[in-house]
Amino acid sequence: MNPVIVRKIARADTQVIAKLGEAGVATIHEAMNRSGLMRPYMRPLYPGAKVAGSAVTILSHPGDNLMIHAAIDVCQPGDVLVVALASDSTDGMFGELLAVSCQARGITGLVIDAGVRDSEVIAQMNFPVWSKAISAQGTVKATPGSVNIPVVCAGALVRPGDIIVGDGDGVVVVPREEAEAVASRAEQRMQREDAVRERLRKGELGMDIYGFRQKLEQMGVRYVGE
Amino acid sequence: MNPVIVRKIARADTQVIAKLGEAGVATIHEAMNRSGLMRPYMRPLYPGAKVAGSAVTILSHPGDNLMIHAAIDVCQPGDVLVVALASDSTDGMFGELLAVSCQARGITGLVIDAGVRDSEVIAQMNFPVWSKAISAQGTVKATPGSVNIPVVCAGALVRPGDIIVGDGDGVVVVPREEAEAVASRAEQRMQREDAVRERLRKGELGMDIYGFRQKLEQMGVRYVGE
Amino acid sequence: MNPVIVRKIARADTQVIAKLGEAGVATIHEAMNRSGLMRPYMRPLYPGAKVAGSAVTILSHPGDNLMIHAAIDVCQPGDVLVVALASDSTDGMFGELLAVSCQARGITGLVIDAGVRDSEVIAQMNFPVWSKAISAQGTVKATPGSVNIPVVCAGALVRPGDIIVGDGDGVVVVPREEAEAVASRAEQRMQREDAVRERLRKGELGMDIYGFRQKLEQMGVRYVGE
């Protein structure tokens, strides 16, 4: 429980990570039996923001961004910073300079259970961010924290090296050991959905495709009128 | 109070509905003596989303979208789905496949007191949605509910066949029997506003146009420091 | 404590105001030793909204916009309306007609601890607004209030004539007497940041530039692994 920075973490295969990124948040969450999703208050900073990468986790005191600097130091290209806080805060712990540093180091995104500032510049830089708030509230560099320990971010458990996927629907966390299995289930799911989409487009109903008419009848839902 | 699906509902005249759509949410709400508005947490999924149509109402258990499927089955072209929940939820009860099905059936929009997922695809499809949240949180199809009963959605009473108008300002509900009268009052209001707008543009003040100077004086508001 | 409208207020130098506008919210807030920021729920109505001007303050009863009319009457070109409420409200106290009147009078923006309506038209007019909500909820003109008294808006103290700066990061308030000093400190800060940005872009780390390695060591943060 003492503050610690873990330098080396295991990461998933980059091809698996890429596949998860293509599947997107909603599909992966379903493929994980509807688990792993962060709370919906985590929103992308700008439309079209997308990311898939390995989590480097940060546990910080509210209003203090010292540990983000420490985390960038141990990142590898393709990593995504995941910032969790000891208690609720919306302070702007991340701004343009940190985004410049991240991009210089190949870090591909940020997921932060707090606020970000310099929001317009970061959007122009096309550095994808999911956050709880946009806030210029400045922070200090005065309290210790940890890097690469398991954290709870926006209601989801994130362990270092887990895969983070973010898009317009939010952020989902895939445990590293399950990454390959989830990617493959997601792919199958997309194929099944392609078939259903075609039938729906032609005017067939979910009621008939999925057999919900009987289900409703068994549940005692009554039709009225006509 | 047992779950029921009402197949047939009365709808307002399509020309009246179109007129209400042109007037927009703020004007209609004023023309209804400032009533009928849903709470402001109901936001459009994308800029420019607009809808005016007849409400097909749905009452669902949180985290369960079975009844949305049942509702699409009884809709007509021009209808708008209005989803109310037994208790607060932000789960993503509506996604791309349901949007495809809606468009195939001529349903023109969705108003949901919960979340939606596949938000980027639905925006690209230009299927207008007003929701409480964007969330990939998956749902089940396990509990009964009702279609086309009066519901409370985002603080507003919606009866099947009422007219739903949505735009960038939110969502307003017009009782079906009052639709024509409201449309006509809205039109008059817009004409009055055209005249006032012109005067304001030329630099006249609301203080003078509306006679607020005397009102303030009567209320005892004092001017200081000439 | 009785309602009062103060006609004449002192304003800062327009060149100083312009400099503050160029510095932007995050930089000014830091240059003020991290003070003056409104709470982050104050969001711009549309992307790219920016303003810097002298505050004309308004204290209103919730759901009543009479005093906004009264305030426009005492404004000068370059002023920014700052609307504070006696208690929390999201009602749409400001709409298109008021925006037209503001632009006709040279008022350059609105900061309102409540809601706005006609959001799409106001965005098209490019009249910058920061608000707590978008809501069509109509208001009355029935209760007295004050203009140009000190108010608390979104958690920040605003006195008439203070400088309001708004951008994508929110809204910051600069006390009039400190405007020049803050503008100059902000300028210095931007120059310092230019230098740091360049070093970060080349791959240097904040850890090394700011000397955080020793700080972490002194704090007892331990490195693990490798």
Next chain:
Amino acid sequence: MNPVIVRKIARADTQVIAKLGEAGVATIHEAMNRSGLMRPYMRPLYPGAKVAGSAVTILSHPGDNLMIHAAIDVCQPGDVLVVALASDSTDGMFGELLAVSCQARGITGLVIDAGVRDSEVIAQMNFPVWSKAISAQGTVKATPGSVNIPVVCAGALVRPGDIIVGDGDGVVVVPREEAEAVASRAEQRMQREDAVRERLRKGELGMDIYGFRQKLEQMGVRYVGE
């Protein structure tokens, strides 16, 4: 939609109302097939507050309590005031003097989707109140509203004469026409629960009493460990 005060309303039988009061909120809500409940932010002002009575409904502008005065005028002994607002507010629209007036007139409680003040005195008077907030924020008497029209209060539809039941679990609304049937179903439910309670007290499990073991098996829930 114009403001109106309805003097005469139909009320349910007092014995039925008394029975509903004995059943309590949770049981009635279940007996109504889990409907009619107000949102859980409606909390009693003091522990032990209980009420069952006929709703006299009020629709008010936020921050204005004029219509509460108007409603007391048309109440009968045994009535419960139900205050709904055009938009969200926590202002203290009801205080000691109104409570004194209510008790003098035989009004037995208050349900208000806003705030109350003089909270300690009202508790000492044992006048039961359910509200969204406790707030001393004073209100005006400047805007018209309605009495005894259908309103939405804390997410529930309330029509004049509906039965309001409040206790430590919140507030539930029973449509007047269904009052007798609901009271009778509630009674049966309580008897069934008496039997189950006894079995549970002796150590039997809900799993066995309700047959959930098979249900879990059918759903594919797997037991692990031994």
Next chain:
Amino acid sequence: MNPVIVRKIARADTQVIAKLGEAGVATIHEAMNRSGLMRPYMRPLYPGAKVAGSAVTILSHPGDNLMIHAAIDVCQPGDVLVVALASDSTDGMFGELLAVSCQARGITGLVIDAGVRDSEVIAQMNFPVWSKAISAQGTVKATPGSVNIPVVCAGALVRPGDIIVGDGDGVVVVPREEAEAVASRAEQRMQREDAVRERLRKGELGMDIYGFRQKLEQMGVRYVGE
């Protein structure tokens, strides 16, 4: 704007402070023309908590209670600590040990726009506290702040030496220079209310006492039904 501790502040007359305490929050707020009230999320830690005293103000970084220690050092018996934060936080910045220290020094209460811990012991000590939250979340002593500067606490401006009155209805702030006038207006108000209370108790209506029947008629509120 640099951190500063002001040792000496002016305080109001103790007899005036005592009178304000007797009047209570709701009456004082009305006597100040409905101003000075903190937001209603500020709640007493235990039923019956009451305080009236001179504000010693504190501006702290979230999650850091160093400045509370500094403030106790400059307090006098009869003072009330008022803690404001640079940004929103619910951390438990104040606990039993600080309460013991306050009581030893004659400090009579705490108003904190954050959390408190050791809530049960503090209640047993009968040390009155109004806070935003109860939270055990521990804090650090790492960042500077200020004592006895004007602060915004829970939406209200508090200057050092202003009078703080707290009871079951919340917290109100009386500017020091107006203390005597407010106390006297509050006294008159209580006398007027005594008379009205008596009439209401006998069954007279506010409608008649205040002349609201004509007001409603002038506003166009129509009576229906007999």
Next chain:
Amino acid sequence: MNPVIVRKIARADTQVIAKLGEAGVATIHEAMNRSGLMRPYMRPLYPGAKVAGSAVTILSHPGDNLMIHAAIDVCQPGDVLVVALASDSTDGMFGELLAVSCQARGITGLVIDAGVRDSEVIAQMNFPVWSKAISAQGTVKATPGSVNIPVVCAGALVRPGDIIVGDGDGVVVVPREEAEAVASRAEQRMQREDAVRERLRKGELGMDIYGFRQKLEQMGVRYVGE
């Protein structure tokens, strides 16, 4: 990720659990280097509620309490139920009958990231509960979930067998493997606090006891006035 019920879990030593219960939430949280605390919205159902026991964890769909029944089946005397949800809900998933069943089985408390109903009876039974809400909203038994898997409850990670301590300050989670070390550090902390409390009671200041005067000076906090 498929639903599973784990029958057997490891539990901590009962004497260690008892010691943690005596230390209380705030002390344990500090002894864990300020970690393990649930978010402060988790509040006890009644004043004086206290618990310390081994966590039996439950992951449920919102609005469904089937898995609570399943969990009671695998509990041992001294266990505490910890209910986590797949998404936010305030539904009353736990009521009197479940509380009776828990007490019959020796379960000593409930921590639920949702609502409870029958709040008054449960308080009279003295069955300690920490919840997010009180709500009569009824639930279904229609969807599978898991028992005794790691869950995130109110922002804290809870693994089956971890020690749950709850009191008036909230709920803290102690990892099972650290229980003994934490109990011992908590004891030492209480002894240290006894000594400090005595000094504070006699009028010494935290400023002097902890040496904060120098700290403030080093930080550049300036004293003003005299």
